[in-house]
Amino acid sequence: MAASKAAYSSVSLFHEKLLRSNRILAICGAGLSAASGLPTFRGAGGLWRNHNAVELATPEAFEADPGLVWLFYAYRRHMALEANPNPAHYALAELARKKPGFRCLTQNVDNLHVRAQHPSEQLSLLHGSLFALKCSNAPGCKWTDPYNTADPLCPALAPAAEKNTDPTKPLPLLDPSKPLADIKPDELPHCPECETGLVRPGVVWFGEPLDEGMLDEIDEWIEKEPVDMVLVIGTSSFVYPAAGYAERARTEGRTAVVTVNLELGSAQGRNKIEEGDFGFEGDAAVLLPELLKPVIGEVEAPLE
Numbered sequence: 001m002a003a004s005k006a007a008y009s010s011v012s013l014f015h016e017k018l019l020r021s022n023r024i025l026a027i028c029g030a031g032l033s034a035a036s037g038l039p040t041f042r043g044a045g046g047l048w049r050n051h052n053a054v055e056l057a058t059p060e061a062f063e064a065d066p067g068l069v070w071l072f073y074a075y076r077r078h079m080a081l082e083a084n085p086n087p088a089h090y091a092l093a094e095l096a097r098k099k100p101g102f103r104c105l106t107q108n109v110d111n112l113h114v115r116a117q118h119p120s121e122q123l124s125l126l127h128g129s130l131f132a133l134k135c136s137n138a139p140g141c142k143w144t145d146p147y148n149t150a151d152p153l154c155p156a157l158a159p160a161a162e163k164n165t166d167p168t169k170p171l172p173l174l175d176p177s178k179p180l181a182d183i184k185p186d187e188l189p190h191c192p193e194c195e196t197g198l199v200r201p202g203v204v205w206f207g208e209p210l211d212e213g214m215l216d217e218i219d220e221w222i223e224k225e226p227v228d229m230v231l232v233i234g235t236s237s238f239v240y241p242a243a244g245y246a247e248r249a250r251t252e253g254r255t256a257v258v259t260v261n262l263e264l265g266s267a268q269g270r271n272k273i274e275e276g277d278f279g280f281e282g283d284a285a286v287l288l289p290e291l292l293k294p295v296i297g298e299v300e301a302p303l304e
């Protein structure tokens with residue numbers, strides 16, 4: 001049976017359910033980072049210069065032109081360092097401190113959860129981190145640097161860390177009519193351990209598997225005891241991976257799936273919402289602090 005419109009959007013019913021919930025799973029997507037001003041590069045029009053951003057995020061692209069792929073990632077590292085966690089990141093971090101049974105899975109690689117002091121044992125970085133480095137010979141070579149915020153990472157990547165002095169114009173780096181420096185592999189950092197591999201971003205590229213140990217641990221958590229609530233934030237509860245986790249975590253009559261997103265999708269999508277589920281349409285940075293307030297109180301972002 002489809003949920004009534006009231007149940008779909010009632011904040012007070014949501015608060016009642018939240019206060020009774022102990023085992024809570026959140027799955028966060030790009031919409032959460034968009035509220036911090038970070039572009040998503042996904043979906044229609046996800047272009048970086050004249051490249052399809054999705055096609056830059058593959059091991060094949062890195063092999064073909066590591067300098068180009070590194071410029072794309074160096075730019076994203078720079079942008080993420082310039083951005084700040086938003087009130088939704090702080091609200092989730094506080095929820096983790098207030099509810100030890102809360103677990104947050106994020107697809108975002110921008111490190112903003114970590115910078116909002118989200119307890120690390122309650123956070124899984126599904127797609128890795130822009131600030132982790134590994135060897136392109138992995139898994140053969142095990143070298144990693146789990147946290148490196150050098151900006152630029154090396155002199156050749158300096159164009160990605162350039163300050164925009166004229167905000168009326170795009171950075172030369174982002175303007176496809178301006179040529180890019182052709183960065184040779186010799187100019188990029190090499191693995192200090194095997195010395196043959198190039199250093200690469202510690203993110204999961206298209207066509208690569210997610211970390212098996214992390215996935216096993218999440219599965220174990222889901223299967224251990226029934227889950228009271230699944231929060232789907234800044235992504236759709238109808239697309240992978242949120243849809244998969246929501247389905248696996250759902251115990252009929254017990255688990256509420258709660259979607260917080262700029263768009264809740266079509267009327268058809270809404271009809272798929274089950275009784276007892278919730279959907280809140282809008283900016284997660286505005287909605288989450290309000291929705292979680294009965295548990296977390298007033299959360300203020302510290303001045304950075």
Ligand SMILES: [Zn+2]
Pocket residue numbers: 135136137138141142143191192193194195196197
């Ligand atoms: Zn190596």
